[in-house]
Amino acid sequence: MNIKDFRFDGSKKFKIKNFDTKQEGSFKDRQEAESRREDHIMELQGLQDRLYAEGKEGVLIIFQAMDAAGKDGAVKYVMSGINPAGVSVHNFKVPSTEELAHDYLWRAMKVAPQRGMITIFNRSYYEDVLVVKVHSLHKKVSLPERVLKNDIFEDRYKQIKNYEKHLHENGFRVIKIFLNISKDEQKKQFLQRIDDPAKNWKFGDGDIVERGYWDNYMEAYEDAINATSTPECPWYVVPSDKKWFARAVIAEIIVSTLEEIDPKYPVVSEDRKKKLAEFRELLINEK
Numbered sequence: 001m002n003i004k005d006f007r008f009d010g011s012k013k014f015k016i017k018n019f020d021t022k023q024e025g026s027f028k029d030r031q032e033a034e035s036r037r038e039d040h041i042m043e044l045q046g047l048q049d050r051l052y053a054e055g056k057e058g059v060l061i062i063f064q065a066m067d068a069a070g071k072d073g074a075v076k077y078v079m080s081g082i083n084p085a086g087v088s089v090h091n092f093k094v095p096s097t098e099e100l101a102h103d104y105l106w107r108a109m110k111v112a113p114q115r116g117m118i119t120i121f122n123r124s125y126y127e128d129v130l131v132v133k134v135h136s137l138h139k140k141v142s143l144p145e146r147v148l149k150n151d152i153f154e155d156r157y158k159q160i161k162n163y164e165k166h167l168h169e170n171g172f173r174v175i176k177i178f179l180n181i182s183k184d185e186q187k188k189q190f191l192q193r194i195d196d197p198a199k200n201w202k203f204g205d206g207d208i209v210e211r212g213y214w215d216n217y218m219e220a221y222e223d224a225i226n227a228t229s230t231p232e233c234p235w236y237v238v239p240s241d242k243k244w245f246a247r248a249v250i251a252e253i254i255v256s257t258l259e260e261i262d263p264k265y266p267v268v269s270e271d272r273k274k275k276l277a278e279f280r281e282l283l284i285n286e287k
């Protein structure tokens with residue numbers, strides 16, 4: 001599988017209409033993709049251990065998608081491979097009164113990764129150029145005229161790009177993943193959520209309402225992705241009608257980014273080696 005096919009770094013335009021959400025890559029079937037799971041977990045574990053030990057770079061993984069595209073499952077898949085001490089997950093919901101009293105990046109900045117850590121955002125500040133754009137929610141926030149007279153979303157694309165550049169220049173990688181599902185697949189997933197009592201809790205009244213704005217969301221995604229894809233902080237658009245395929249792609253994306261970082265265990269100095277040898281003697285000769 002070549003993840004470059006799904007990578008947008010600003011050099012080509014992302015056209016959502018031309019994107020096949022049903023792709024399965026070169027996998028023979030679901031079983032074959034799932035048999036890669038163990039390898040992914042081993043690779044992730046090794047790389048994360050070194051990232052944590054080195055403590056130089058941090059990684060921010062952003063998942064964005066329409067409802068029922070598999071964000072939660074993707075987060076679980078990634079988490080299953082890594083040491084919980086080195087990772088945190090944040091879900092971005094409708095902003096609280098306190099959050100709305102700040103600029104929209106505030107709540108994300110507060111929980112941005114530390115060096116050595118992997119932070120996962122389940123939704124993110126991109127909601128502020130997606131749901132907020134689709135429903136013009138910015139008009140409900142008390143913003144000054146001088147802000148509203150500009151194209152607020154064009155301004156936000158710029159601000160987001162600048163923020164991500166800032167992170168990159170300060171030693172953090174930003175991986176942005178859009179789980180792209182078709183409207184048909186969402187319908188199937190919604191029906192499952194309604195028919196399976198164990199999934200009823202996942203279905204909210206608002207989900208059907210948002211589905212009604214499908215085309216507006218697709219346009220907002222296309223615009224946001226094209227405006228914020230850069231070589232340093234690329235977007236990955238992952239075909240997600242087949243969740244098993246999406247998970248395999250996501251694992252490859254994360255592994256390849258960590259390999260690029262190539263974290264190393266700290267080198268032990270000669271002095272320290274001597275000291276360790278002394279401790280060793282003490283332990284061996286302990287009475």
Ligand code: AMP
Nearest residue numbers: 067092093094095123127128131132137
């Ligand atoms: P879920 O992820 O399905 O639990 O739903 C979270 C909901 O919060 C989604 O409908 C998002 O669109 C919404 N949400 C997240 N961030 C924002 C935001 N900045 N403004 C308005 N709604 C948001």
Ligand code: MG
Nearest residue numbers: 067068202204
């Ligand atoms: Mg939901």
